[in-house]
Structure formats: structure tokens, C-alpha cells
Amino acid sequence: MKAYLTRRYWFSASHRLHNDSMSEEENRTVYGKCNNPHGHGHNYALEVTVAGKVDPSTGMVCNLADLDAFIHERIVERFGHENLNMLSEFNNVVPTTENLCIEIYNVIAREFQHAPVEKIRMEETTCNSFEYAGGRELRA
Amino acid sequence: MVYLTRKAEFSASHYYHNPEFDIEENKRIFGKCNNPHGHGHNYTLEVTVRGQVDQRSGFVVDLKELKEVMNREVIDAVDHRFLNKEVNEFRDRIPTTENLAITIWNWLQPKLQVAELHRIRLYETQDLFVDYYGEP
Numbered sequence: 101m102k103a104y105l106t107r108r109y110w111f112s113a114s115h116r117l118h119n120d121s122m123s124e125e126e127n128r129t130v131y132g133k134c135n136n137p138h139g140h141g142h143n144y145a146l147e148v149t150v151a152g153k154v155d156p157s158t159g160m161v162c163n164l165a166d167l168d169a170f171i172h173e174r175i176v177e178r179f180g181h182e183n184l185n186m187l188s189e190f191n192n193v194v195p196t197t198e199n200l201c202i203e204i205y206n207v208i209a210r211e212f213q214h215a216p217v218e219k220i221r222m223e224e225t226t227c228n229s230f231e232y233a234g235g236r237e238l239r240a
Numbered sequence: 241m242v243y244l245t246r247k248a249e250f251s252a253s254h255y256y257h258n259p260e261f262d263i264e265e266n267k268r269i270f271g272k273c274n275n276p277h278g279h280g281h282n283y284t285l286e287v288t289v290r291g292q293v294d295q296r297s298g299f300v301v302d303l304k305e306l307k308e309v310m311n312r313e314v315i316d317a318v319d320h321r322f323l324n325k326e327v328n329e330f331r332d333r334i335p336t337t338e339n340l341a342i343t344i345w346n347w348l349q350p351k352l353q354v355a356e357l358h359r360i361r362l363y364e365t366q367d368l369f370v371d372y373y374g375e376p
């Protein structure tokens with residue numbers, strides 16, 4: 101039977117929303133306060149959903165210890181307490197939470213071996229959240 | 241189509257163990273959850289049903305009835321129980337959150353005359369939950 105397992109993680113990081121191909125004025129217009137050259141930070145909540153058949157011998161979609169270890173090593177250690185604009189992932193990509201969702205989804209889809217990722221949900225603040233399912237429609 | 245979700249809370253204990261694995265393998269796979277004396281959680285259950293809004297009542301489902309079915313079929317069976325020892329479904333099945341969500345679906349689905357069951361969401365902690373949609 102297919103079930104969906106969701107685990108919630110946290111990390112904090114700073115970013116500045118700025119696109120070099122726009123003028124200074126256009127950047128200020130499009131990104132507003134988020135264009136502040138010195139950046140600003142968020143406590144990001146990250147929800148990772150993996151999906152699959154429940155293994156009858158363990159009762160699990162995937163072992164939580166494997167998922168936790170992977171997310172800590174590849175996501176929380178990579179992005180936590182960093183300035184996202186300084187990371188190679190965002191050399192040519194504006195580090196909006198949309199793009200961060202897509203990047204995190206792609207890392208998990210590419211490298212996590214124990215279960216397929218279904219979707220990523222991120223809260224940038226308690227008022228803003230973003231979801232990405234690899235381009236698929238969200239499960240209702 | 242409108243979706244309606246009713247929440248309920250219960251507390252229960254469990255441990256993870258597969259008698260087909262040896263002691264070492266049980267410890268390796270299940271870690272702390274393998275402690276045979278059990279450990280507990282405050283679970284939050286969200287039951288989502290869906291249907292057309294009844295023109296006379298304005299309801300998808302009579303919440304009072306949904307609450308009664310949830311209490312009778314689920315909460316009475318698991319609240320303040322040791323799942324491995326006191327719930328028949330888990331005598332030969334590991335009471336993971338995945339299996340508990342599936343079991344709750346199987347309990348509720350035949351009893352819900354009033355609306356179509358859409359999703360069981362079961363939180364084991366605030367940071368861990370399982371969704372089951374009745375998929376094979």
C-alpha cells in the first residue's frame with residue numbers, strides 16, 4: 101500500500117534577491133526590501149515528502165534515520181547558516197524560495213536512494229510557503 | 241466537491257520489532273524504537289472527507305456523526321493503549337505511523353456512510369506525519 105511520509109526540518113540562511121540582468125532601479129522595483137544589498141535572513145521550515153509502498157518487513161516507506169542523515173548532510177549542512185547568494189547553486193539563479201525548493205527537490209531526487217521524493221514544501225516565514233513536486237501537479 | 245477535515249488527538253505507546261530479524265538487525269533498523277518496553281506519542285489524526293454540499297443543510301457531512309464514528313472506531317481503540325499488545329491489528333504487524341494510518345483508513349472507510357473518505361493524515365510528532373489515500 102502506498103503511503104506518503106513527511107518530515108519537517110529547519111535551517112536559517114540569508115539571501116538577497118537581485119538579478120544582474122536588471123537595472124538597479126528595476127531590481128528595487130521588483131524585489132523591494134529583499135533587494136537590500138547586505139541581504140536579510142529567514143528561518144526556513146523544510147518539509148520533505150517521500151512516497152512509496154510500505155515495506156511489510158519494516159512497516160516503513162523508508163527508514164527515517166536514512167532520510168534524516170541525508171537531509172542533514174546534503175541540505176541542512178549545505179544551506180544552514182550560509183548566505184545563499186555566495187553558494188555555487190545560486191551563481192546564476194536568484195535565491196528565491198521558489199528556486200531553493202527546486203534546488204532541494206533536485207538534490208533529493210538525484211541522490212537519495214531509499215525512496216522517491218514526492219514533493220518539497222518550504223515556509224520562508226509563517227505567512228509564505230512554497231511547494232514543488234518536480235513539475236507535477238500536487239496530490240490533492 | 242468540498243473537502244472537510246476533522247482533527248482528533250490520542251496518546252499511545254508502541255515499539256518496532258520484527259520477529260523474523262535477529263536482535264542485532266532489529267536494533268540496527270529500528271534504533272531506539274526497538275526498546276521492548278515501548279515509548280509513546282501524542283498523535284494528531286486528521287480525517288478528510290469529500291462530497292457535494294447538501295442543499296438543505298449546507299453540509300458536506302454532519303460533523304457530529306463524523307466525530308462519533310471517529311471516536312467509536314479509532315479513538316476508543318487506540319487512546320491510552322500499548323498498540324503492540326492491545327490492538328489486534330498490531331499483534332503481527334509493526335505499528336509504524338505508516339501502518340497505523342492505513343489501519344485507521346481500513347477501520348473508518350466501511351463505517352463512513354455519510355461521506356467519501358479522502359485522506360488520513362496522522363502526525364506522530366509535529367515534525368513527522370504520514371498521508372494515506374487508500375492507494376494499493
